[in-house]
Amino acid sequence: MRSNTFGSVRRMPAIGATVALAAGMLLVLPPTAAHAASGAALPxxxxxxxxxxxxxxxxxxxxxxxxxxxxxxxxxxxxxxxxxxxxxxxxxxxxxxxxxxxxxxxxxxxxxxxxxxxxxxxxxxxxxxxxxxxxxxxxxxxxxxxxxxxxxxxxxxxxxxxxxxxxxxxxxxxxxxxxxxQAAPAATQPAGSVSVTSKGADPTGQGDSTQAFRDAIASAQGGVVWIPPGDYKLTSSLSGVQNVTLQGAGHWYSAVHTSRFIDQSSSSGNVHIKDFAVIGEVTERVDSNPDNFVNGSLGPNSSVSGMWLQHLKVGLWLMGNNDNLVVEHNRILDTTADGLNLNGTAKGVRVRDNFLRNQGDDALAMWSLYAPDTDSSFENNTISQPNLANGIAIYGGTNIAVKNNLISDTNALGSGIAISNQKFLDPFHPLSGTITVDGNTLVRTGAMNPNWNHPMGALRVDSYDSAINATVNITNTTITDSPYSAFEFVSGGGHGYAVKNVNVTGATVKNTGTFVVQAEAQGAAKLGNVAATGVGAAGVYNCPYPAGSGSFELTDGGGNSGWSSTWSDCSSWPQPGQGNPDPDPARNLLKGRPATATGSQDVYTPGKAVDGDANTYWESTNNAFPQSWTVDLGSRQAVRRVVLKLPPSSAWEARTQTLSVLGSADGSSYSTVVGAQGYRFDPARGNAVTLNLPQNTDLRYLRLHVTANTGWSAAQFSEVEAYLTS
The missing domain is CATH 2.60.120.260 (Galactose-binding domain-like)
Incomplete structure (x- = not known):
């Protein structure tokens, strides 16, 4: 298991997805003329x-x-x-x-x-x-x-x-x-197979069936090991598994309870595992432990199908020779790390029609450590809720395809899809040849990177540790309700490496919170037939990181619509706009926003009321009521609650301030939101006052108009906070 350790504050994490939702249902989208349906054919x-x-x-x-x-x-x-x-x-x-x-x-x-x-x-x-x-x-x-x-x-x-x-x-x-x-009935034993119970396996789950499984595998070389309905406990992993089929009666009926099913560094191959459950007891992530369904190699020309894999660290952590492996029609749930990781050397591997939910790292990953993954693909998979990483991540490799996958709800440190040269360890083999990203649907993907308070896009191309010189073709993409941007081109390690040879053709972007394109690297991309609606802030954010590291050239491939504007201020990052629900509806809308006032006393300036420090405060000109304090939220917001604070120190004796709340959409014409009344600030109750605003309040500029203060001859606030929730 790689160690996901990151250095500088601005380093991009490499780790996190879900399913398209309509009217509360998880739906597989119907085929279109452009491409096949996204996601797995689920039962x-x-x-x-x-x-x-x-x-x-x-x-x-x-x-x-x-x-x-x-x-x-x-x-x-x-x-x-x-x-x-x-x-x-x-x-x-x-x-x-x-x-x-x-x-x-x-x-x-x-x-x-x-x-x-x-x-x-x-x-x-x-x-x-x-x-x-x-x-x-x-x-x-x-x-x-x-x-x-x-x-x-x-x-x-x-x-x-x-x-x-x-x-x-x-x-x-x-x-x-x-x-x-509607689960199918339990299957019956195949003719000529060797049942694990004939070798002493206990289907009640009370006894240790490890040796019985080993004996059945040894007896059935070239044939089938049958796992009848029941629960079987294994206390250690299997190895030397080759030239055999392990088959159950269906994953609803045949279950093996172990956190380490197969652990072997090599195999001659022709291993086929199907139709049973492997349920582990992994309760924490320990990267040095092989707590995986398969750790290592099944060998060439093998397959895994119809499995239910749960409570493991990783479903399949694949190293060594796994050429032409097929992984299909499986459910991988509740892993503390990856769902599946092709950890170098993979050739001709097909991972398709799987359902993955609740992974603690990348749901599906290819990592080209020691040798490149080549000519392999992730196709028609449905991925939901990776909670610390990407839905699909490609770290290096040659001629890789990511096609027709449905990914949703990445969290914390992940994009829906990441195409990256983040190496983690050496020797690493960067992206080369042609990387095909086609027909994917991304729903509510992308997340705020907590390491540098800056977001990642739904689909990220990342020159993390070296320039991207492969040809990256991104076609027929649907991105819906991204909390931040749709396409991001970035050098996430902060080195300023180039992102080149990227072609985005045919994309539908709906309700993206900030931008359609978030360019933060030197390099170039060509975009054509990209149609966007409900863009939150602007079409393009083009601000390479680090500053001065080189420009990013966006070429118009024709047929684009709905995203022609460019964000003009590289020193600021916008709050998500009208296209998407706010990524953090519980946040204070006013912290750090520009504030002005009709007057202030000495160092007690208007910005002190939005600096996040309750011990500093704004104080108006003394003995000159009325006074007003105004803040610009940056965009129109449906504010439901305002919290007014004075310093919490008991030295601030109780006082009543008489004030009204006004709002404006344009900063020139104001209307009364809450009429004038007295509000009691008492240090015994935290020196804070909460005002709930009417349901129809929609404003960009918030103004407090103060006409009296029983404790001092001026208006005073240490913090003014506004929230979307009442």
Whole structure:
């Protein structure tokens, strides 16, 4: 496992995604003339909790690192206190469900399950055991990985339109999304196969079945090892696995419980693993431990299909010869690090039609350490909620393809897709040949980089440790609701290396929070047929980093629309605009914004009221009421709450200030938002006053008009704060 350690404050992290949502449903988009449908062909339908009926509390949307809502699918979920429930309408016939949920740290309990009002005997066990992961060695990381998945065969069929409710039993629970599936019956044993139970495996999960699995593999060379329905415990990993098929009755029925299934550095290959679950007990990320479903090599011409992989560090950490490997139709959930990583030397690998949710690093990655990954691809995968990294990351390699994937809800340190020359370790093989990025759909991807308070785009091309000289062709892309920019070209390591030979052709960008193009490197890109609507700030931000490191040339390839403007001030970064929900709806809108006043006393200037320090303050000209203090929010905002503060020191005796609140859209014509009245500031209550504004308040300029102060002959505020929430 690589060590994700970052140096300088401005270094770009290399680590994080979800699924397109419409009316609360996870949907695979239909094919278009331009390209095939994005995402995997999934055997289940997902429904968001926020679209269901509930007696609980909806949370979100939120894009703030370290919150339950920001890590949720769709950035929203439903919180249930004990006895509260959320009720779903089944979107299809189903006999199996999977629930993505969170419970408070250190707690466990159950969810009661109801079908059409009748409580089932079976309950769903929920726990925080596999959540709340800390990775202090990763710069910018906070406690994360709040959610987990719990699956259930309820023992009865439900039909489309039936009502299925989940009720918090003895623990508070937050329900995010529920997957409804019609699971096929358990498969029967293939003729001529060697059953692990014939070698002594215990299907009750009580005994250790490790040796039985080893004996079955040795007996079935060239054939099939059969894993019947049941739960099997392995206490150590398997090795020497080659020229054999390991097959279960289906992942709902055959389950192996181990955190290290196969650990081997080489194999002659022809290994086929399919149709069972491997469920681990990984509760924290330890990069030196091989806590993976597969660690190392399966050998050439192998395959992994129909698997359920959960509670591992990494699903597949692949090194050595894995030529022509196919990984398809798997579910990889709740890993503390990557879902899958091709760690150098991979040739002809196809990773396709997989579903990944809740990864603690890149969901899918290729990393060209020691030797380049070549002629390999990630295609038609659906990725949801990587909570500390990118949805898909390509770190170096030759002739790589990323096609028709559906990625959503990256968090903290990740883009939806990253094409990067970040090396982590040597010897590293930078990008070369042609990198094809085609037909991908990115929803709510990109995030604020906490290391330097600057965002990453939904799709990032990054000359992190060396110039990009490969040809990067980005075609037929759909980017929706990016909290920040759509396309970013950057030298994330802060070295100013060039990003060259990039072609963006055919893109639809909807509701991007800041820019369509965020260029922060020297180099060049050609963009054609890129159509944008709902752009938050401007079409282009072109400010190379470091300053003076060279210019970035944008060539108009024709057919572009909706993003012709350019951000003019490289010294500032805009707040997300009208195109997207604010990435942090709980933030103070006024901190650091320009403030003016009708007068001030000595060093007590207007900016002291928005400097974030409650011990400094603005004081108006003395003995000269009325006085006004005005702040520019930068764009029109639906302000719902204003907090006024005086220094918290007890030396500030209680006082009442009489004031009104005014608002303006243009800075010239003001109207009264809250009429004049007296507000009591009392150090015993924190010397703070909260004003809730009317629901229809929409303003850019906020003005406080003060006519009296019983404690001093001037208007005084140490902090003025404004929020979008009441």
């Amino acid at each position: 289940f339908t997902s429904v968001e909790a926020e679209s269901a009926t509930t007696t609980g509390t909806k949370i979100g949307p939120d894009y703030t690192q370290g919150t339950l809502a920001s890590e949720a699918s769709g950035r929203q979920a439903v919180r249930l206190a004990s006895g509260q429930r959320v009720e779903f309408t089944a979107p299809r016939a189903a006999n199996a469900v999977n629930v993505a949920y969170s419970v408070p740290d250190g707690q466990s309990g159950t969810l009661n399950v109801y079908v059409n009002g009748t409580k089932l005997a079976k309950t769903l066990t929920v726990t925080s055991k596999y959540s709340y992961v800390d990775t202090g060695w990763i710069a910018g990381a906070k406690t994360h990985h709040f959610y987990d998945n719990a699956r259930l065969l309820p023992g009865q069929n439900v039909q489309a339109g039936d009502k299925i409710a989940f009720e918090a039993g003895n623990v508070q629970a937050t329900v995010d999304v529920v997957d409804f599936e």
